[in-house]
Amino acid sequence: MQSGPEDPRARFYEDYRKVAEDYDKEFMKKCDEDLNTTLIFVCRARVNQIHLF
């Protein structure tokens, strides 16, 4: 199999890597924000709970 830039498959995977990087960055940012929200919220609740008991 060719491995240079003329190889259509190698060229495809180079493009795939770029698109995947952008996609994963956005996907992880979105999930991470949601998880941060949950954690901050529960953290406050937990602090109050410790104070309670």
Added chain:
Amino acid sequence: MPCPCQSDTPVLTWITQAGLFSAVTSAFVIQVQPGLQPDPNEETAALLRVLIYKTDNTTFGGDVPTVPQWSGPPRSIVQVQAMLYASFTATLLSAFLAMLGKQWLNRYGSTDMRGTVIERSQNRQRKLNGIVTWYFEHVMEALPLMLQAALLLLGCALCQYLWEIDLTVASVILAVTSFGLAFYFFVVAAGAASRSCPYQTPGSRVLRSVVSTVPQAFEYALEHSTAISILRSDLTCCQPSTSINNFVYSALAILCASPLVLLILTIDAIRLGLAMVNLIVTFARRAYIQLFGAPSTPTRGSDQQTTSMHLQCVSWILRTSQDKTVHLSTLESLATMVQLDDLDPAIVADCCDIFIGCVKVVDRTAMVSQGLEPLATVSATCLLLTFSYLSVMDPSSDILGDVRHRYVMAFGPWTDTRSLPFPYTIRAIEGIIYPDQDEQWLDLGDYKPSSDEHFITAHALTKLAWSEYKSIEYHGKKVPAWILRFAFHSLSMNPLPSTSVVANCLSIIAIDLDCNIEVSSAGTTTTDGRCVQVQ
């Protein structure tokens, strides 16, 4: 302008709301918590009353004070506290899942440092497939749902607690909580009813999928319904061409069999239940295959796995990217694939859309948009390859009808496509889409296709000819005439096309002559080593 959904504003709003919610919950729990234990002040007061009574037994008149025995907390307080603690547990559980989610995300985001770009990309595609298969995003969306449930529990607990103290205050809280609940249900229903509704919640998606799944189960049950089949058979025999007596006899037969109707309907109800169970079993089987692999599936070679994974990468990128340069490199890579095992049917529709996007129709003449010639050529090639492959492997696929519809809507049979720079490919595509039109290959003149275009067309048409010959439905019709015309046209060229094309054309003719073709190695149309046996 940045997308509003990516700004920090919603997160800050949520955090503020979360802080308020936790503060309110904790204050309320502190207020209610003493109700679970004996009140020391009450006990002290009772003892003082007894002491005073011992000193002067006329103080309380005829009443004799006693020390009350604590018989546990009131039932309503227990219920209120149970709901409050359930609310706390739900928040803690969501925190636990959120921590796990962060770990899962870290694992997904971690890149392999070893291996080629192809191996790393395919590994990443495997992980992304897992995210889709295991509903990762749904699990992440369940976390806010748990917090919403915690909020609902808090509202219920507050209502019940205040109900015992003061009805007016409790009514206000109950009204506000009910309004909030009703508004939430409205928002979920509105989000499920319309995709363009801005009030989308995870509940909307669940409701939408349930609404779309349940009718499928009903449809399945109806298709296999005994009652419906009996009625259908009776209605079939009551065609206008038959006598009226048949109709009367059928109606009488149904009436006489009425005691059986209940039994039949019960059976149908059980079938409907089984259809529902079938949905659950399908999901469980999917999970089992993901965990332990398919035991009945023979072990696939690494080449086949790589091909399958490559096709999944192609399918994903065609769905994800709108960049024409990316489309070009993707389709060029797809066009080099001779084996298309495990082809995602959606790729056929994607190829069709890209091809249609490259061609414009002016005065009923199709022409390639300026600057899109390479993309138009390679998308037409891929459309032919994938469309013919799917026609062979799954002739009943809905995608085939969908692609035909899109093509006809874009061009229609009246559009002249002869001016397109890849006439062999386009005629082969239109041969599949309009099988009744028989004049293909007659008006090509001295056009000489490139070796790639000729090879791919011959390869696709040979597979199609073989499949139509093998299928029971077309048995006896042999090879469609337009495919035979292609074979004869190619063989009449001077000089002859490449050996592969000649082998494919001869194979088409051999198939039409009812000969058995034995292929010496893998593939029906990819090898030149074939043996034709005349019957």
